[in-house]
Amino acid sequence: MYILTQDNNLEFFYNFYDIITLGDNMKSNKGFTMVELIAVITILALIALITVPTVNKVIDNSKRKAYDKQVDTIVKAAKTMMAQDGLVHMTKIADDFYIVDVNTLVINGYIEEVINPITEESMGDSCVFIDDVTGEGNFEYEFSLECERNDYAYPLPG
Numbered sequence: 001m002y003i004l005t006q007d008n009n010l011e012f013f014y015n016f017y018d019i020i021t022l023g024d025n026m027k028s029n030k031g032f033t034m035v036e037l038i039a040v041i042t043i044l045a046l047i048a049l050i051t052v053p054t055v056n057k058v059i060d061n062s063k064r065k066a067y068d069k070q071v072d073t074i075v076k077a078a079k080t081m082m083a084q085d086g087l088v089h090m091t092k093i094a095d096d097f098y099i100v101d102v103n104t105l106v107i108n109g110y111i112e113e114v115i116n117p118i119t120e121e122s123m124g125d126s127c128v129f130i131d132d133v134t135g136e137g138n139f140e141y142e143f144s145l146e147c148e149r150n151d152y153a154y155p156l157p158g
Contacts, residue, residue, distance in 0.1 A: 063117045063118045064118070066117035067116065067117050067118050070114055070115075070116070070117065070123065071143045073111065073114070074102055074105065074111060074114060074123070074126070074128060074143055075128055075141045075143055077105045077110040077111040078100055078105060078110075078128040078130065078141055079139075079141060080110055081100065081105060081108065081110050082130065082139065085108075089104050089108055090130060093129075095135075096131065096132035096133075096135050097129070097130070097131050097132070098129075098130040098131075098132075099127050099128070099129055099130065099147065100127065100128050100130065101124070101125060101126065101127045101128075101147060102114055102123050102124050102125070102126045102127070102128075103124040103125070105128075106124065114126075116145075123145070125147060126143065126144065126145045126146075126147065127143075127144050127146075127147035128141055128142065128143050128144075129141070129142045129143075129144060
């Protein structure tokens with residue numbers, strides 16, 4: 001604000017209101033400076049750099065544990081089928097060596113369709129190998145995604 005002094009000179013004069021609002025007028029430029037934006041982006045990038053691998057590791061571990069549980073469930077279903085139906089639905093590969101695929105377990109109601117939590121694909125073509133090691137009914141069960149053993153693929157029934 002300008003005022004006219006006694007000797008007719010114009011002088012710049014601040015009244016109390018102008019002094020209080022001067023700081024507000026200086027802040028009227030809204031937004032951030034480039035340095036502030038770069039600083040925020042750098043901090044966010046560092047946080048992402050630290051957290052993303054950790055989160056991915058936790059997710060991978062969870063998927064692996066879920067996969068292991070699926071395999072346990074499939075093997076238990078094969079054991080249940082063996083206990084209830086014997087070798088009826090099993091495919092004999094060699095003496096005292098049998099195979100059952102997961103689709104057979106599903107069709108016969110021993111298990112529901114199983115999805116691989118890692119690949120998110122059906123595990124229907126996977127197999128359980130059943131080996132009567134002693135020939136006296138002491139069966140060992142081994143799960144395989146590929147239905148292969150010793151570089152030989154066994155034909156699935158049906």
